[in-house]
Amino acid sequence: MYPHERSLVKQLSDKPFSLIGVNSDKDVNEIREVSRAKNISWRSFWNGPEGTGGAISRAWRVRGWPTIYVLDKDGVIRFKNVRGAAMDEAVASLLAEMGHEVKITHEDHDAE
Amino acid sequence: MTQELTPKIELHRVGWPPRHRPVSRWSISRWQITLATLFVICCGVTAPSWSQEARTWTNASGKFSVEATIKELKRDSVVLILADGTERTVALDQLSEADRRYAADYRKTMLAENAAKKKAAAESKQRGEDLKDELQSILDSFNQREEQLKQSGTDAAQIRNARQPLVQETSQQLLKLVEAVPQSEVARDVYIWVVRNGAQGTEAATAIEALVQHFADSPEILPFIGLIARDLAMLEKLQSKAKDKAVKGVATFMLARQLSSADNPALEERVLKLLNEVISKYADVSDSARRPLGPQAERLLFAVENLSIGKVAPDIIGSDLDGVAFKLSDYRGKVVVLDFWGDW
Known part of the structure; x- marks a missing residue:
């Protein structure tokens, strides 16, 4: 996941787009280090010391990890659990609604 | 339906043409059909078909007729379904002799059929013992x-x-x-x-x-509803037939869950209705894992109302990995991929 998401974030850095995580690791210090080491540049909420049992994922009834929601500019849920190329398409379609035509491509080694 | 005293009022009330209505060409041709039908009933058919075939019903005076199927035969009246789908209740003593005979035959057949059904059920049970x-x-x-x-x-x-x-x-x-x-x-x-x-x-x-x-109304099938639920048509049938509180509750909740899984906006109203039914009537019923249905239904209700496609995402108010507070709604105006992840 990381390379695809990294690539997406990088390509859309000048577009009205954000990738927001909800991280479910129990140890926040450890995941902070891991994020730095793995070059995870996007911002995440921390789900708390209960890990996957934390308050945010409970409120969102998350059952599987990862779970993906794609929201439009008004905060409306438009897509769920899209991965890879489907995620790219979803994001591109919502940016197009805002007048930003983007073509998302990934280097082979990025898109795994 | 109570009986009216005067035939005229009764006929008007059940929607047959009032006497002053002029006879149109349409009614003349219908009248001819009526005659033909009456002939067949009086002279030909020995065993009328009780399927939902329409026939022409005629009043005692022979002046008015209507094409309809019989829905239910009561003691003193008959409930008819007209060609346009509306229901009319007509007192038996308002009907032509042929219609009354038809109704009597109908009653006899239905009684015999019910008796046969009861007998078959009793025998079936008896033979089961054997x-x-x-x-x-x-x-x-x-x-x-x-x-x-x-x-x-x-x-x-x-x-x-x-x-x-x-x-x-x-x-x-x-x-x-x-x-x-x-x-x-x-x-x-x-x-x-x-x-x-x-x-x-x-x-x-x-x-x-x-x-x-x-x-469908035996509590013995409770542990197997999950298996039944694999076939949506079976689950729907069970849900509509079940009378036992536990079976009905579990089947209703499972049906709501199945229907909600497709995230189809067209099904949302039905899902919400089913969930509200679970919450109001079956909250204390437990599923096969002994979890009460009420809280489960309420969680699913929240998800359907707030986490379905087309809904405004609930806000998240929290802190990032560096402990800095922020909100999901800070990102309004942008397309957001919200990714629940972990490195574990």
């Missing part, structure tokens, strides 16, 4: 052969594999045994045995269908 010995001998044979398998087998997977054909074979025998008495208690035990022992294919489908058909 089958108990045979059932036991089939099960004894199964248990014996299963025991042999367990002793000769070397590992669990091998035993499981060898057991499956035995289950299928036994299921076939059992289903055949109760084929003629599907409503008997013995049949119910057979269906449950077949499902519980993991029969597959036709045998499983036959047992599940029979459970839904004949035992």
